[in-house]
Amino acid sequence: MAATVRETVRELLEQTIATMDALLEASDRELPLSSSHVCAQGKDLWALITNDIDHEKIHTGQVLEGRYESRITASPMERLIAEWLTERARLIGSFVGLTDEQFNAETASGQWTYRAVAKHVLAVELDSLKTLAADRAARAGGV
Secondary structure: OOOOHHHHHHHHHHHHHHHHHHHHHOOHHHOOOEOOOHHHOOOEHHHHHHHHHHHHHHHHHHHHHHHHHOOOOOOHHHHHHHHHHHHHHHHHHHHOOOOHHHHOOEOOOOOOEHHHHHHHHHHHHHHHHHHHHHHHHHHHOOO
16 A cells, blocks of 8 residues: 555555446346355355445544544545545446447437536536646736
């Protein structure tokens, strides 16, 4: 595990992509098949993955409780980043399971395609980051 918070966050994000790819390669038919992993508790792949999810929730609670008890409160920017990351995960999750054909179809008759929604979200984000950088540069330049 990385030694710094930033490196750990990056490592977790990279592993998120790898895990998502592995799970997307699996099929629903595999879920009831037995798993040899100890965390499956002698059960199936469904039990293994749901146990992993619950395990992560437990440790998230542990981290939050530790921060609370130690009075390690997130700054406003840190809180914004955490909330943005949660919403990004929800957006990504909303696309999981769509076929490429569905992804390029309208969300409803006469509405944007799913792809257009993703493209729009990224464009707005990039524009916001560009503005953030420009505003920061202007302030640094005394403008």
